[in-house]
Each structure stands twice: as C-alpha cells, then as structure tokens.
Amino acid sequence: MAEEPLLVVRDLHKHYPVSAGLMGQVKMTLRAVDGISFTLARGETLGLVGESGCGKSTAGKALMRLIEPTSGSVRLNGIEITGLSRRELHAQRRQMQAVFQDPYSSLNPKMTAGALVAEPLINFGLGNSAERRARVEDLFGRVGLRAGDMAKYPHEFSGGQRQRLGIARALAPGPTLVVGDEPVSALDVSVQAQVVNLLVRLQREFGLAYLFIAHDLAVVRHISDRVAVMYLGRIVELAPTATLFARPAHPYTQALLEAIPIPDPRRRRSRAVLRGEVPSPINPPSGCHFHPRCPIATERCRVEVPELRDLGAGQSAACHHAPAPPAATRETISA
Amino acid sequence: MSIATTRTRIVRPLVVRRRGLLTRHPRITLAALLLGTLAGLAIFAPFITEYDPMTLAVTQRLRPPSAAHWFGTDAYGRDTFSRTIYGGRISMQIGVSVAAMSVLIGVVVGMLGGAIRWLDPIVMRISDGLMSIPAILLAIALMSLTKASVATVIIAITIPEVPRVIRLVRSLVLTIREQTYMQAAIASGTRLPRLMLRHILPNVLTPLIVQATYICASAVLLEAYLGFLGAGTPTEVPSWGNIIAENRTFVQLATWNVMFPGVFLALMVLGVNMLGDGVRDLLDPRLAGRIGK
Numbered sequence: 001m002a003e004e005p006l007l008v009v010r011d012l013h014k015h016y017p018v019s020a021g022l023m024g025q026v027k028m029t030l031r032a033v034d035g036i037s038f039t040l041a042r043g044e045t046l047g048l049v050g051e052s053g054c055g056k057s058t059a060g061k062a063l064m065r066l067i068e069p070t071s072g073s074v075r076l077n078g079i080e081i082t083g084l085s086r087r088e089l090h091a092q093r094r095q096m097q098a099v100f101q102d103p104y105s106s107l108n109p110k111m112t113a114g115a116l117v118a119e120p121l122i123n124f125g126l127g128n129s130a131e132r133r134a135r136v137e138d139l140f141g142r143v144g145l146r147a148g149d150m151a152k153y154p155h156e157f158s159g160g161q162r163q164r165l166g167i168a169r170a171l172a173p174g175p176t177l178v179v180g181d182e183p184v185s186a187l188d189v190s191v192q193a194q195v196v197n198l199l200v201r202l203q204r205e206f207g208l209a210y211l212f213i214a215h216d217l218a219v220v221r222h223i224s225d226r227v228a229v230m231y232l233g234r235i236v237e238l239a240p241t242a243t244l245f246a247r248p249a250h251p252y253t254q255a256l257l258e259a260i261p262i263p264d265p266r267r268r269r270s271r272a273v274l275r276g277e278v279p280s281p282i283n284p285p286s287g288c289h290f291h292p293r294c295p296i297a298t299e300r301c302r303v304e305v306p307e308l309r310d311l312g313a314g315q316s317a318a319c320h321h322a323p324a325p326p327a328a329t330r331e332t333i334s335a
Numbered sequence: 336m337s338i339a340t341t342r343t344r345i346v347r348p349l350v351v352r353r354r355g356l357l358t359r360h361p362r363i364t365l366a367a368l369l370l371g372t373l374a375g376l377a378i379f380a381p382f383i384t385e386y387d388p389m390t391l392a393v394t395q396r397l398r399p400p401s402a403a404h405w406f407g408t409d410a411y412g413r414d415t416f417s418r419t420i421y422g423g424r425i426s427m428q429i430g431v432s433v434a435a436m437s438v439l440i441g442v443v444v445g446m447l448g449g450a451i452r453w454l455d456p457i458v459m460r461i462s463d464g465l466m467s468i469p470a471i472l473l474a475i476a477l478m479s480l481t482k483a484s485v486a487t488v489i490i491a492i493t494i495p496e497v498p499r500v501i502r503l504v505r506s507l508v509l510t511i512r513e514q515t516y517m518q519a520a521i522a523s524g525t526r527l528p529r530l531m532l533r534h535i536l537p538n539v540l541t542p543l544i545v546q547a548t549y550i551c552a553s554a555v556l557l558e559a560y561l562g563f564l565g566a567g568t569p570t571e572v573p574s575w576g577n578i579i580a581e582n583r584t585f586v587q588l589a590t591w592n593v594m595f596p597g598v599f600l601a602l603m604v605l606g607v608n609m610l611g612d613g614v615r616d617l618l619d620p621r622l623a624g625r626i627g628k
Contacts, residue, residue, distance in 0.1 A: 066518050090524055098522040106515040110537035119533075123524035169523060 004078050006209050007040040007063075007177055012072035014055070014062045018282055030282045032058040034233030035072070037308070042176065045203065045210040047224030047241070049217060049256070051278055055233040056213045057101075060179045063211075064096055065089060076177065094124050097170035101182035103162035107154040113140075113165055114150030120173040139168040142205070143198060160191035164198065171202065179211045184219060196223055217260055221245055226314070229253045232281055232289040235308060239315035249317035251294050288320070296321050363613035369606035373599065377423035386414035388421040388573050397589045407591040409582055418573040419596045425574035426555045426603065429489055433554035434547045436493045441500025442536075442543065448501065449508025450531060459505070462498035470495035471560055478566040488561060488568050492554050503546055507539045541618045548611030552604045559600055575600045 014033040020026040033055045040046050050056045062069040065081060074081040076095055084092060097120070100106035107116055114136055121132045137147045143164040154162055163183065170178050180199070184192040196219055203210060214220050220227055221241055228238040229252065237250040248254045255274045276293045279285055285292050291301040298320070306318045358364075376383060386404075392412030400407045406415035448458035465473070470492075477491040511517060511534070520534050555575075561567035562576020563583075570577055575596040582592035 061518075064522060066522055090526070093522065093524045098519065100515050100519055102515055106519045108516040108520065108534055108538070111533070119520065119525065120523035123526070123529070166519070169519070173524070 004075070005039040006042045006044075006077060007211070008073075008075040009039070009063055010037050010073040010075075011035050012037070012059065012062060012074065013070040014058050014067065015070045028282050031233050031284060032281060033062055033069070034281075034284070036228075036230070036233075036235045038228055038235065038238060040177070040209050040211060042209055043203070043207050044226070045212055045224045047220035047227040048211060048213045048230060049215060049220050049227060050230035052215065053278060053281070054230045055281070056215075056230050057181050059230070060098075060181050060211060060213050064093075064098060064179055066098070094120075094173045095175050096177040096179065097173065097175040099163070099166050099170045099178060099180045099183040102186050103159050103166055104154075104186075106166055107162055109154055111153075112150065113145070113152050113154065113157070116154070116165060117150075117168045117172055120169060124173050126173060135172065136168075139171055142171075142202065143168045158191075159187055160195060163187060163191075163195050167195075167198065167202070171206065171208075174206075175208070177209045177211065179213070181213050182215070183212075185214065185216065192219065199223065217256065229256065232279065232284050234289060234318065236290065236319070237315075237317040238308065239317075240313070243313060243315050247315075249311055249315060249322040250290075250319045251296055251321075252290050253317075288318070360613050360617060362609050363617065366606045366609035366613055369602060370610065373423055373603055373606065374427060376420040377427055380417070380420045380424070383420060384414065384417040386417040388413060388418040389571065397585060397592075399589070400591055406595040407589060409578075409589070409592045410585055415578070415592050415595055418578055419575070419599055422573040422575045422578055422596060423599060423603070425485060425568055425572060426558060426576075426600070428485065429492065429558045429574075430551040430555040430603075430607070432489045433492045433496060434551035436489070437496040437500050437550055438543060438547045440493075440497050442504055442539065444497075445501040445504025446508055446531060446535060446539070449505040449512065450527070450535070455505070458501065462501045465495065465498045466502075468495070470557065471564075474557065474561055475564065475566045478561065483567070483569045485568055485572065488558060491561070492557050496550050496554065500543070500546065500550070504539055504543065507542060508535055511535050511538050541615075544618065545611045545615040548607050548614065552607040552611075555600065555603055555607070 012033055013031070013035055016030040016032060018028045018030050020028060036055075036059055038046065048056045048059065058067065061067045062072075063074045063081070065074075065084075069082060072082065076092060079092060081089070081092060111119070114133075117136045117139055118132050121127060121135060126132070127135060136150065140147050140150065145161060145164055145168070149157070149161075154165070157165065163186075166183075183199070184195050187195060199210065200223060202208065210223070212220065212223055224241045226238065226240050227244045228235050229244075229250065230236065231252050237244065237248065237253045239249070244253065245257065248257055259274075274293055279289070279292065285302075287303050288294070288297070288301040288306050291297040294301065300320050304320065306320050308316050308318045309322065310316045311322060390413065392408070395404070395408050395412035396410055398404055398408040398412075404414050404416065406419060409415055409418070444458055448455045473495045474488075474491040477494065478487060481487045481491075517530070517534060520530060525534070558567055558574060559576030559579065562574050562578075563580040565580065567576050567580075568574045570581065578596040579593050579600075582589065586593050
C-alpha cells in the first residue's frame, strides 16, 4: 500500500445546537459541516470552494481544531488530531498553520510586526532570541516585506502587506500544511494576484501543502491541483482542477461554473442560472441537499443521499445522475 | 552598526513628536496644566501658605477674602485658602488610590471571569449584587461599620467601583476573545497565560486607562458627598467635602467658605475628565495615526 497522504480527513462533522422558541425549548441542529472526507498529499494544493455559509471555513477550522469538530477523524502525518490532548495538540500545531481571511482583524493591533511573526517561534520554543530575530528577518524578506518594518504596528501596513505578515507568521514554525481561509478574498484584485503568486512561490520553496478555502473560482483554478466543491456542509464533487473545469460532473458544480462571467459579449448563456436560495443548514432538504434547486433531480434524489462516487481519473461526485447526463449537457453548452 | 542606525532613526521622530504633542492634544495639555497646578498647591502647601489648616483663631472668625486671608476664614477663624489646598491632598490621594485599586482588582477578576467559563456567572452575579446597592449607601454603611479614617474612606469608595470595572473588563475580554487575531494566536500555538498577557491585556488596557480617570473623578466627588453627609474623612483632616459640609450653615453669611473648595473640586473633576478624553484619543493608535497626518 502506498504511503499515507499528509492529511486524511474522514467523515468530519461540525454541528451546532440551535435553540428556538420563546424559552429556547425547541432544540435543533445546525449542520455546518455534515460529513466531509478528503485527502491532501505533501506539496499539493486542494481548493475548497462553495457559496458563503456552505461550511468551508468551518471545515478548515474544525480540522485544525480551532473549533472542536463534533465527530470524524483528521490524520496529519499519520497522527490522529481529533483525539489529542491539549498538550499533544500543541506539539502538532507546528505542522499546521493558518492564514486568515481578514488581514485587518487577524493581527493583534498592539503587537509589532516583528513580534507577531516571532510569536509562533516563542510558542514552540524554537531558537534563542538572536536566532528568532534572524528567522523573522529572513521570513520578512521571503514574503516581500522590509526587515526595517519589524518595529511597525499592523495599522501602519496596507492590506496586502498585512496579509504578507499573516503568511510570514504562518510559515514561521515551519509547517507542512497551511490552511488558507479565504486568504485573498479581502484584498484588491491587483494585490490578490501578488499574494497568490507569493503563495505559489513559497509552496515551492518550502514544499508546503495548501488547503485553499475560497469562493473565487478563478483564483482556485490558478492555485489548486485539485478542487473540492462544497454545498450545505457536504462535498458534492472532488476532481483534479483541469477535469473539474472542463467536465464538471455534479449539477451544482456546473451551475457554479456557469455563473463565472465570461468577458465576451457575443457569447450567450445557454442555461438559466440556479433558481432559489441556499436552504438553511438547520433544516436541510432530504436526500440530496441540492435536489430542490437541481435541474435534473428525480424522485430518487428526494429520498436517497448520494454518496461521493468515483468517476475515474481522480474525479468523484455525489450525484445519482453523474456522470452521463451532466457531462453530455456540458458538452452541448460549450459547443 | 545596524543597531546604531535604527537608534538614530527611532529617536529623532520621537523628539519631534514630543514637541508636537502639546499643540496636537490641547485637551491633555490643558488638563495636565490644571491638575499639575492643583497637585503642586497640595504638595507644596506648607511653603505656599503660612497658616496651619488646623489652628483656630477665634478673633479672626468668618472674615471675607482679603490680602491676609485670600479665601477668607471659617467659623473657627481657620484660613480657608490653607484648608482648601491642604484638602486637595486628601481628595487627590483618594481619587488616585481608588482608581488604582479598583482597576487592579477589576482587571484581575474581570479577566479571569471573561476567560474561564465556569467562573463567569459567579463573578457576574456577585458584581450584580454589589451594583444593585447605591454606591453612596454602600459607602455610608461601610463607613459606619469602621472608624473614620482616610484608608477606610478609600476602601468604602473602592468597593462599589470594582463591579463597574469588572463588567467593563469582562465585556472587553468577551469581545476580544472573538477577534480573529485570538484565533490566529491559538493557531500559532499560543497558550492561555500568554494569550491573556500578550493578547487580551494590552487590548483591555486602553479603554481601562480612560475608565480609571473617570473613576478618579467620581471618587473625588464621592468623597466630597461622604464628607458632606458626615460619613467621610474625620473632620480634623480637611478635605474639600468636609470643608463644604462644615461651612454650609454659614453659607449665606460667608459664601467663600463653600465656594472656593467647591470651585477647586469642580476644577479637579474637570481636569481629570479632560485628561481621560485626551488619553483615550491619544492611546488609540488608529486615531493617533490620523491626527498625526
């Protein structure tokens, strides 16, 4: 058997109890993440996409145990993360670091840039103060900041520079996995490109694996080796990037791709955009979560939950009707 | 070599900033001037006035302000100017001590309550209980249980102030706890003690310093109320409150005995409040940056 991948996530759940009614007597469950499974190899980038509220950020935080998952298994380097005690988890945190969405709120305003980047080194007891300083200076250079800016406070930096700081902090303890929770969504488009390119370069330099959570398909397409599409807490399709964009198997993925604006005024849309709203994760539809909005839904979809099925060539989709009908429609559209 | 260059780079703007500080923050300057003068009068009282605040002079009773007695004299012939500036000692001592003590206790208890879930309801219910009693009533009750001295007045005023600080600190901690930078700090392996000291405390401190100045002002006032009600500092120790209280019977005959300590009291409270507002603007780095440009 082949070596176990860097990260193996199996059936990860994160449920929140919700109380409703006047006295909170009605107990319901919000299924933010409702059983997702995927793997991530060393040095690979997995894009995790979906609409807001589909649970992609929650999934990222739950697998790092920044919020406690309700159930499921997360293995990093063959070590089960979910069962670790606080002390054991601390040791493993060095391996998995995070870059957050908002570069304004993710940096403590009272700490200098240098102190922020040095903090993980202190936490994991890496190096003495001179070595830490050298490491921070080196990281500043690698992410494109001047070492002279170490004494500055976060508010003295621009959004893009702050995100570079966040990246430097994530890289400081030498992780093998970096979870990017929409790391470029809050930035201007021109800055986004710079930061994405920086992430790609750093990945090569340090051999990092990225779990890249985003809603911008163009960015995900650029950076990812494989893409997982989430809908209402579940992964509906997982495929190599090229395959996913060329031959999406799940109707939801197809709808997402059709929503990408095409910069060509003569090209006409061949199909209606998705109808309706995303249903609430408190009371998700029966069977396939997507069936009320799906153009090809049948009775079976209303009743039976579709499993993530292997469609060959690394592609898998959670749809009873994949692959034949959706793949065919897609081809007639692009013709 | 690199250290030398950074040093010169840092020192120079600091000097420029310090010079600009006074003109850039006129409120702080004015408040500092006012409080400095009041504090100076109180500290150097023995060198400023030749009159002892306690010595009775029966022949000099209820004299209006004159060259000899700037603020006139009271019903026992004591010099009101001397009593007023000596009284400032007590008022300031009480204001500063109450502010320092209530903030210290409030920060420790409030941070523990905000950070440790099971402790929170206990701390909050006790504070709620304390807060439901009017501060002045609680202080009078505490004063009547013990003998009158400056220390007991300080304690009696501190106790009703503490729950207010606890509430403030707790609410700040709860807000800060939800900030992304807290999650980021946890993700980079920061443990609870460091989380509290490096991430929560500095972000609590700014609003707290401002709160401390308001507590200082209200403590000075509360001491005056207590003095006025006869539950404050012992009458032989002049404080602004008990000078006013003692002279209220003669207020129509000798307004000056009530007016001058009253004006000092008002100036001190004004100064402290102005300082609080100024410091609030100064300590917010985002605001400060904007003012600097």
